[in-house]
Amino acid sequence: MFLSSIRVFNSIGSPNIRFQMAIRQSSDTAKFREYLNAAKEVVILSGAGISAESGIPTFRGAGGFWRKYQASSLATPEAFHTSPSLVWEFYHYRREVAAKAQPNAGHLAIADYEKRNGADKKVTVITQNVDGLHKRAGTNNLIELHGNLYKTRCTKCKEVLINTDSPICEALANRGAPDANIVGSEIPIYSLPHCKKPHCGGLLRPHIVWFGEGLDSNVLEQAGNAMAGCDVCLVVGTSSVVYPAAMFAPQAAQRGAIVAEFNIEPTPATPDFHFYFEGPCGTTLPGVLSAN
Numbered sequence: 001m002f003l004s005s006i007r008v009f010n011s012i013g014s015p016n017i018r019f020q021m022a023i024r025q026s027s028d029t030a031k032f033r034e035y036l037n038a039a040k041e042v043v044i045l046s047g048a049g050i051s052a053e054s055g056i057p058t059f060r061g062a063g064g065f066w067r068k069y070q071a072s073s074l075a076t077p078e079a080f081h082t083s084p085s086l087v088w089e090f091y092h093y094r095r096e097v098a099a100k101a102q103p104n105a106g107h108l109a110i111a112d113y114e115k116r117n118g119a120d121k122k123v124t125v126i127t128q129n130v131d132g133l134h135k136r137a138g139t140n141n142l143i144e145l146h147g148n149l150y151k152t153r154c155t156k157c158k159e160v161l162i163n164t165d166s167p168i169c170e171a172l173a174n175r176g177a178p179d180a181n182i183v184g185s186e187i188p189i190y191s192l193p194h195c196k197k198p199h200c201g202g203l204l205r206p207h208i209v210w211f212g213e214g215l216d217s218n219v220l221e222q223a224g225n226a227m228a229g230c231d232v233c234l235v236v237g238t239s240s241v242v243y244p245a246a247m248f249a250p251q252a253a254q255r256g257a258i259v260a261e262f263n264i265e266p267t268p269a270t271p272d273f274h275f276y277f278e279g280p281c282g283t284t285l286p287g288v289l290s291a292n
């Protein structure tokens with residue numbers, strides 16, 4: 001079924017109109033699979049929506065609150081500077097939620113697609129998610145743009161380490177409850193996670209890219225290369241409002257790659273794309289990525 005027979009002119013990115021050409025958008029699975037079969041390089045760009053069906057709240061919308069705070073207001077260096085205790089409680093909670101969650105049909109369809117096609121095509125998953133579910137589903141060629149809940153970085157010596165301890169330190173045991181009536185957080189800094197390197201002992205922070213922080217340059221370069229080379233891109237469960245990830249797929253479409261979006265509702269970038277598959281991606285992705 002064609003979603004729209006209207007021609008959609010994109011005016012996002014004002015004052016510069018990003019597209020000169022019109023895109024006729026489709027939701028024709030068979031047609032999209034033809035492009036996918038012919039592709040040599042495929043990128044799947046995912047966001048919080050792909051983990052929603054695993055029970056992990058998205059950032060924007062109703063689920064994007066922890067206590068009285070909007071999640072994005074705690075994901076900042078300023079919040080960590082003001083209250084490392086509060087921010088660590090928030091991340092402790094999210095580590096526990098993600099650890100208990102299981103990859104869903106969307107994650108599994110992507111991992112299975114890579115397994116079946118990895119020999120013939122370059123398949124890259126670029127995720128904005130920090131929950132580790134793509135890796136746990138079996139995805140190999142994975143770029144985590146915004147870091148990972150189970151990595152820490154020392155604020156002093158900058159060492160990055162994997163840490164899956166639960167809780168990450170004794171003081172966080174039984175902390176992090178999302179109840180909106182809980183006010184404040186007063187774990188003393190010395191009881192929060194600290195670097196164990198000799199002569200360092202710096203405060204650890206989550207190895208997550210917070211608002212206002214630059215993305216790791218190597219990660220950004222890898223993502224840029226994958227985006228620049230892809231013939232087909234699937235944009236899955238992201239609101240496409242957070243940069244730089246938000247510009248990846250529109251730029252790919254602009255240079256001629258075929259881009260398909262999978263979301264439960266349209267996003268500001270939807271008019272930029274050739275295909276739009278509406279619905280929960282745990283249902284729509286397996287339909288598009290399956291073997292036949």
Ligand code: BJW
Nearest residue numbers: 047048049058059060128212214237238239242243280281
């Ligand atoms: C489903 C579904 C189902 C639900 N099936 N779908 C250029 C212009 C304007 C601003 C900037 C700019 N460049 C940089 C900025 C500033 C800022 C930014 O983008 N701000 C915007 C909000 C305007 N960007 C940055 O600060 C970045 N740094 C940077 O660029 O450095 C250089 C620089 C700095 C400052 C100025 C200029 C340059 C860093 C961004 C780091 C993002 N960090 C976060 C939090 C940390 C992670 C964590 O703690 O977990 O990452 S923010 C949050 O948003 C998180 C996500 O990865 C990210 C993206 O969200 P996502 O994944 O799209 O989730 P949602 O909730 O928004 O959407 C879910 C979607 O799923 C929805 O569409 C649903 O409909 C859908 N859905 N169920 C399918 N079942």
Ligand code: ZN
Nearest residue numbers: 154157195200
């Ligand atoms: Zn250190």
